Amino acid sequence: MAGFKGLAVPGPTNMPFQIRQAMDVALEDHRAPDFPEFTLPLFQDLKRIFKTTKGQVFIFPGSGTGGWESAIANTLSPGDRVLASVFGQFSYLWADLCERFGLEVDAVDVEWGKGVPLDVYEQRLAADKDHKIKAVLVCQNETATGVTSDIAGVRRILDDLGHPALLMVDGVSSIASIDFRMDEWGVDVAVSGSQKGFMLPTGLAIVGVSQKALETKKTAKLPQCFFDYGDMIKTNKDGYFPYTPAVTLLRGLRASIDMLEAEGLENVFARHNRLAEGVRKAVEAWGLKLCAQGPEWYSDTVSAIMVPEGFDANDVIKTAYYRYQLSLGAGLSKVAGKVFRIGHLGYLNELMVFSALGGVEMALRDAGIKFEAGSGVGAAVAHYSETAQALPLDKVA
Ligand SMILES: Cc1ncc(COP(=O)(O)O)c(C=O)c1O
Secondary structure, three states, X not given: XXXXXXXEOOOOOOOOHHHHHXXXXXXXXXXXXXXXXXXXXXXXXHHHHHOOOOOEEEEEEOOHHHHHHHHHHHHOOOOOEEEEEEOOHXXXXXXXXXXHOOOEEEEEEOOEOEOOOXXXXXXXXXXXXXXXEEEEEEEOEEOOOOEEOOHHXXXXXXXXXXXXXXXXXXXXXXOOOOOOOOOOOOOOEEXXXXXXXXXXXXXXXXXXXXXXXXXXXXXXXXXXXXXXXXXXXXXXXXXXXXXXXXXXXXXXXXXXXXXXXXXXXXXXXXXXXXXXXXXXXXXXXXXXXXXXXXXHHEOOOEEEEEOOOOOOHHHXXXXXXXXXXXXXXXXXXXXXXXXXXXXOOOOOOHHHXXXXXXHHHHHHHHOOOOOOOOHHHHHHHHHHHHOHHXXXXXXXX
């Protein structure tokens, strides 16, 4: 089939040529005497993406799921209580992982389409006078529903109550794409992966850890081996790893950090917001609804779009894929068949969003869903053009 395939899933995302090129290198000796000249600045610079100067960021071969596991295994003991909330497949999976690790999970069930229930967190934490809850989990951006939660709000509750629980954040589909402030928000463990905002292939779990979490590690009794922060600390300080690192991906990560910083993190966030807003305008023009139940929950990295009653979202996804070479995100678990998702994160511009919106329009039409063809694309055209005034005319942004 001629032409490029469209990748509009919320990870893996489109990989910039600069990153592909940075990884097109011969394999390297990860114990070479000059290897630290590459890794030590990488560790330092990565901290700026997490907005931490006090914490450490570890890079494991793995994926986001490994990052979740590392957070739990390094800080908690069997039987410890954790407070979590489940409002989508990924927040569910992290809570499930905690249960599999023998933790006592207080998982607050939230309607899918909303995010972290601050009021319930406040009640549960206020009632926990003996501080039995050792960690509070939040998925900052629930990729299954396109919902973003208020991390600073959770930190405020912990601080106001003087509750010492660790704050653990799933930032897999938020870090490097939307605002995230590890130190300012007092996040103790921040989990990310390589295949979303970092614009890399899957293969790295990237985890920010506070000094408080590292202190807690001293008493944590869950078994740690592959994801042991201690082994990382011992070797990372000299620029090495406890085992064979994914060096090729690290080369890509170097290029990714350089690209994010050349654009400027705040500009990256603004770009994501502007592109996402265009998608939301399109959804509205189609007469469809987002799974996210209000603007306070809207995600700038992914939109989960509900198909009307009586239609199967999988028909839209299949048609988009087979007829138009466009990959859309599927509905997962509870929302399977009810939503399709447009991922709008990473290396993306207006033209790429249009290819997704145009593909969706063709697939919606083929699936028999009634809307005015061109309405969504038109709404996005209007939005991008109206908001383009802020973009420079004398150089390529
Ligand atoms: C919010 C969120 N958390 C965790 C994960 C799991 O990450 P991985 O699939 O890289 O293990 C994902 C994957 O899409 C995700 O979107």
